[in-house]
Amino acid sequence: MAKRLISLTVNGKAVQREVADRTLLIHFLREDLRLTGAHIGCDTTHCGACTVDMNGKSVKSCTMFAVQAEGAQIRTIEGMAQADGTLHPLQESFRQEHGLQCGFCTPGMIMRGYRLLQENPDPTDEQIRMGLSGNLCRCTGYQNIVKAVRHAAEKMQIKEAAE
């Protein structure tokens, strides 16, 4: 089986591992690095539960090989809270606005919400819905997810203004 050594940065830490060429990024994150926050919902590129941030893009890690991430900067849900446990504004907003029920889709929603707010810090509800359109939730009906992202946008802007 073809294998190679890959180097990348995950949640700020340099990682070097040997992987089989056919290893999917999601399996590398979950099984090799034990970062089980990103979930496998569909394995067919539809649900977005496996979404992580890579080089400034939201990607579905079930539809990428780990070898394609050579040299990449990756951020997963585990890299969102601060070292002292302070939640990221998006995490806090999902809790406050009841943006989750079972929580299965939440890591993907938050990682996608993160990139969406990086690109568009003050989105309309319509833009939030379009921005999250690659992420499915079977519980909430999306209403509170949209609210949570909007709330996080407001918080992050206030924070930025204060800084």
Place this chain on the structure above:
Amino acid sequence: MIPGDFSYHRPDSKAQALDMLRRAGPDGRILAGGHSLIPMMKLRMAAPAQLIDISRIGELKGVAIGGREVEIGAATTQHELIENEQLAAACPIIRETALQIADPQIRYLGTIGGNVGNGDPGNDMPGLMQCLDADYLLESAKGQRSVKARAYYQGAYVTAIADGEMITKIRFALPPKGQGYAYKKLKRKIGDYATAAAAVTLEMAGGVVRRASIALTNVGDTPLYAADAVDRITSTALLPPDIDAAVAAAEAITRPASDGRGSAEYRRRMAGVMVRRALIEAAGRATETADGKDAPKDGKTGGIFGWLKG
């Protein structure tokens, strides 16, 4: 689902990629965004022995807008197309179409070369490229040739490409100022392939259709250029009967499959509805080209302008 075994290569340049493709022969397969190929590999619908990743080759990326022509590098992503303001100004139908493809995550990685090269009738860019009468530049270690989008597709997943070749550029004429355009796609949900879709461009002069182009997505084994439908509206004032004739001519060339998106009959009709809507929208967006001395005046128009205003 983990794809079967293969070996992965990431060439640094186009020349290196072409050389790898030549050496791999029928075992070699290009990996661009991977968002059609990896799902197929998971399902064992594709089992390439060698994957050649072109996604980081700078010389295969980017958009060049010249005085007469637009050139797009094959490894340019849908996201990059959408973000490109110059392209949106020069040829707005590209952004309009790209935004209807899949979802944001997929568009960050999926490339235009992969979309047109894949040969899946569900892909949206091939129909658009037929509408724009684009050329695909195919290169191999031995040389290069150009194939028209209208001649590239031979059947589902069967295209004019040969072993050792890849698409390096997509080229089409710069649309004239004032051209109307629309890409209309019916889908069950965001991220779905088309139940039926239509791409239309339209140039009006003197209240008459000077030139037009119409192509259809996902209502046959290949994208379909609707030549008869174009004939029905060319040199007409695009009155309702002209539109009806074009819709009927477009429906007549469809050969849709019955599937989860609907029966063949339904999809044929929906192709007609998409053509109708695209024609109306394109006409509404068209502004008179320079030679239109008898430009229709407000309220006194025949044709689509009058019709749209009732």
